[in-house]
Each structure stands twice: as structure tokens, then as C-alpha cells.
Amino acid sequence: MYNNMGPQPGMPMPQAVPQPNPFGNPFSGPGSGLIRSGLGAYGEKIFGSSSEYVQSNITRYFSDPQYYFQVNDQYVRNKLKIVLLPFLHRGHWTRISEPVGGRLSYKPPIYDINAPDLYIPLMAFGTYVVLAGLSLGLYGKFSPEALNWLFVKGMVGWFLQVMLLKITLLSLGSGEAPLLDIVAYAGYTFTGLCLAVLGKIIWGYSYYVLLPWTCLCSGVFLVKTMKRVLFAEARSYDSSRHHYLLIFVALAQFPLLIWLGNISVNWLF
Secondary structure, eight states, X not given: OOOOOSOOTTSOOOOOOOOOOTTOOTTSSTTHHHHHHHHHHHHHHHHHHHHHHHHHHHHHHTOXXXXXXXXXXXXXXXXXXXXXXGGGOOSOOSOOEEEETTEEEEOOGGGOTTSOOSHHHHHHHHHHHHHHHXXXXXXXXXXXXXXXXXXXXXXXXXXXXXXXXXXXXXXXXXXXXXXXXXXXHHHTHHHHHHHHHHXXXXXXXXXXXXXXXXXXXXXXXXXXXXXXXXXXXXXXXXXXXXXXXXXXXXXXXXXXXHHHHOOOSSTTO
């Protein structure tokens, strides 16, 4: 009476026929190549532009750290002469530029005496800490804790110098100078400071002659460097404001270096 629709024994099971999707698959079919290529181009545009933006900003503000260590013995000797005796430098203070990859770049320190480096500042900072510890030892005040505080004092002084230069640049409308350039220029302060501390160890009274000389030379070096090198990137120029800021940078070297040159157990004084 009733038809049995189930499978009969010994008969093969009928195959189910898949129903087509009325909306279709956008990633397969005649227009799939166009869609995939469009999405790929859009994603490449987004991520490519983002990576270029990040890379350009890193290059602008931080530069390549290896650049600052391309030095040799001749560069170190000549650079120390400029930092310690800036009055005797008769050459120009501008950096040598060269086209690299379709844009303007600067030659490394080994080829340009006016290029900043981090080798001399780091060596000078380490020498300053060692000489300060030796000075404390001669007066019977040396201790590991005191040496740690001297290290912190030197780092704070370096940071204050960097902030001084950075704020000066920002006030003139030029904040695009690479940060490592400013760190390097600020670190040259410790070269003359090492000379003053060494003079204090050898003969105490020479410190009162060497320290003012160091402050003066440091101020002159930074003024000439910022005027000819860093201020070249300033977007706006105001002559009177320019000179006032340069004088302020030069005068600020005296209290900063006097504070750093005062070797004591209490790092605040």
C-alpha cells in the first residue's frame, strides 16, 4: 500500500547533489582574480605606507647607531682638538652632505670632522666616572655606593644638557634634528670635564683654572655647532631670538659643569 522510499538491500546509496549558492563565492569564479588583486593592492598600500612612515620617522629622529661609531685615530685626535680648543679651529663647522638613495644624507665621522659621534662622549663619560672615583679615593671617601651616585650624577647632567639643546631647537621651530645627534653634541661636555678633574687630582689649584676654561670652551663649541649645523634645519629664523638663545646655551655651561665637577659623596651638590 505504501511505497518504501528507503534504500533497498543490496542497492547502492544515491549520491547527494550539492545545491549551488545563489550568492556565489566572491573569491572563486570569473571575478575572483580582480577581487584578490584589489584587496592585495589595498593591503600593500596600507602596510607599505605605514612601514615607510615608521622607518622615515625612526631615521629622522634616531638615525643609525652604527653611524656614530665610524671613527679612527685621526678623527679622535682632531675632534678632541676642536672640542677642547674651539678657538683654534680655522675650518668650517658645517657637515659634508652626500646623496644616498635619492635623498640627502651626511658623511660619517670618519670622513667628516664636524659629524657627531658617540665614541668620544661615551669614553669621556666613563673616564669621568673613573677619575671621580679616584678623586674620592684620594680623600678617603670612596665606596661603591658613592661611585654609583657619581654615575647617576653624570647621567643626569648629560640628560640636562640634551634637554637644553632640544628645547632650544624646539623654540626655534626645528625639532627634526636626530636625537642621537643631540646626545652626541651634549656628551662632548665630559671631555673637558675629565681634564678639569684630572688637574684637580694632580694639583688641586689647577682645577680652579681648568674648570672655567672648560666651561668657556664647551659653550663656544656648542654655540658654533648649533649655529652652523643644527640651526641649518630651522624652519623659521629670528636674529635677536637666535642670539639670545645661543648666549643662554653658552652661559648654562658654567653652572652645569661646576655642578658636575664638584666631586662629593652627596651627588646633589
